[in-house]
């Protein structure tokens with residue numbers, strides 16, 4: 001996918017291939033600006049023009065139905081309508097932007113339920129209250145008649161999560177879903193997500209900087225650098241034995257004894273992320289890579305290749321590093 005800048009297309013996400021599986025959580029990690037949100041928003045066709053997805057495929061197989069080719073749907077297609085907020089839900093980074101300031105929380109929740117679940121109003125209200133309760137909002141019935149400005153930041157964030165989950169989506173795209181929450185509420189939110197996964201097989205794409213959450217909540221991890229996936233595989237393997245120098249650097253930037261709250265800060269790695277539109281030749285990470293081999297890493301782009309069961313890596317040093 002690309003954005004338009006100074007009259008030309010700048011590629012922000014390039015050749016990314018992710019597979020979200022029913023009931024599992026895939027964490028998408030990487031430094032700020034690497035293209036995580038752009039990838040996440042593409043899934044729902046929410047890239048604003050003149051930005052656009054300019055190639056590839058996004059396929060969704062709803063339970064018991066044929067595959068939907070998301071990019072082939074027109075803006076007026078009923079499937080796109082059903083997709084957004086119904087089959088696939090998105091939790092934005094900024095909770096405020098997802099809530100209407102002029103409608104009560106209850107009206108917004110019940111409207112969403114009405115559109116996607118088509119159940120009687122009384123049942124919709126009960127379902128909405130139950131969702132708020134599961135997410136730990138105090139006095140959930142009373143909250144239903146409040147407006148977003150009457151809620152604290154943490155409550156707003158959980159209200160947005162309730163909006164996303166209440167229609168039992170088959171896929172949840174969660175972009176930094178728990179940033180405004182303390183440790184206890186974060187755990188509660190992830191518990192609710194896990195329950196929806198176990199009960200309804202919801203798949204989760206979790207965009208995050210929080211490596212503690214990745215270690216605890218993710219089944220699989222994809223590591224992104226400059227718009228490309230450089231390593232992906234099962235979370236325990238990647239977290240314990242990162243093979244790509246970038247993954248290693250990311251994990252090394254989070255000291256093991258750092259308090260959990262602090263690990264949510266953006267990681268810092270020596271060197272600078274290349275300017276968009278001025279990507280280095282060869283491997284995009286080579287100018288910052290301690291293992292870069294002149295004449296190889298600066299001239300050829302390493303393909304993302306399978307290195308073991310379920311694990312892929314884009315690095316010419318893959319074999320040596322995996323056996324190190």
Ligand SMILES: Nc1ncnc2c1ncn2[C@@H]1O[C@H](COP(=O)(O)OP(=O)(O)OP(=O)(O)O)[C@@H](O)[C@H]1O
Pocket residue numbers: 003004005012030031032033034035036037038039048051276
């Ligand atoms: N609307 C836009 N127009 C132009 N460029 C954009 C737009 N949105 C994002 N970009 C650029 O696309 C690249 C990817 O941005 P994206 O928001 O996907 O990164 P990210 O990894 O999600 O970052 P963060 O972790 O800070 O949210 C960045 O270089 C960003 O500046």
